[in-house]
Amino acid sequence: xxxxxxxxxxxxxxxxxxxxxxxxxxxxxxxxxxxxxxxxxxxxxxxxxxxxxxxxxxxxxxxxxxxxxxxxxxxxxxxxxxxxxxxxxxxxxxxxxxxxxxxxxxxxxxxxxxxxxxxxxxx
Numbered sequence: 803x804x805x806x807x808x809x810x811x812x813x814x815x816x817x818x819x820x821x822x823x824x825x826x827x828x829x830x831x832x833x834x835x836x837x838x839x840x841x842x843x844x845x846x847x848x849x850x851x852x853x854x855x856x857x858x859x860x861x862x863x864x865x866x867x868x869x870x871x872x873x874x875x876x877x878x879x880x881x882x883x884x885x886x887x888x889x890x891x892x893x894x895x896x897x898x899x900x901x902x903x904x905x906x907x908x909x910x911x912x913x914x915x916x917x918x919x920x921x922x923x924x925x
Contacts (some may be wrong), residue, residue, distance in 0.1 A: 812822075
């Protein structure tokens with residue numbers, strides 16, 4: 803909502819060419835504001851995860867000995883890792899959080915790139 807209008811001007815050898823280009827959609831990957839936008843969106847996503855953790859719907863996990871407890875990791879290149887116990891209730895909670903998050907305009911989980919990994923001791 804903060805960014806409504808942008809125009810791009812094409813220049814060749816310092817001279818403007820044609821009319822300004824007005825994109826029909828919002829920020830795209832590669833835009834200068836894209837990383838900041840991602841950080842703001844992921845902060846909201848983190849809040850949903852922390853709220854579920856506070857309610858006891860999901861739990862932090864230890865990935866291996868000597869590591870801190872983890873709930874999620876976020877990366878600026880628009881990847882994130884979610885951690886939970888291998889229990890139906892916790893997975894359903896994560897599905898609900900992803901569903902809530904997707905209700906935001908133009909935010910969606912790419913299920914083609916989604917991967918789920920289980921601990922080797924998980925039946």
